[in-house]
Amino acid sequence: LSVNGIPYVLYGLVGVASAVAALVMVSYFGSARSDLGRDLLMPALTAAVLGGANIYGGSGSILGTALAALLVGYLQQGLQMVGIPNQVSSALSGALLVVVVMGRSLSLHREWVRATWRRLFSHRTIGAQQ
Structure with missing residues (x-):
């Protein structure tokens, strides 16, 4: 893994974590809204x-x-x-x-x-x- 590629990997992990958090919030509230x-x-x-x-x-x-x-x-x-x-x-x-x-x-x-x-x-x- 090159040092120059680490920020891309970290941004990808943040994106995956954000997607998981969004799925948890949507499943908790039962709907998808822009102001959750x-x-x-x-x-x-x-x-x-x-x-x-x-x-x-x-x-x-x-x-x-x-x-x-x-x-x-x-x-x-x-x-x-x-x-x-x-x-x-x-x-x-x-x-x-x-x-x-x-x-x-x-x-x-x-x-x-x-x-x-x-x-x-x-x-x-x-x-x-x-």
């Missing part, structure tokens, strides 16, 4: 990004993604047990995703954030004694 996975998209994306995957492409951590998936799953199940609707749970998952992406962006541009913070909040008040 809609409720799973936001938690899955949040878990992947929270687990360390770069939203702009690149590599991520399998262990981090697994732990993040558990965290997001427990968060959603806990909110449902309390009686919070699925829409609110999805909105909170989206808010968590936004917070994680903003935190990563700020950590990547740390020097710019420090310089801006100093420029905005280091001025002295007029009339203050020195």
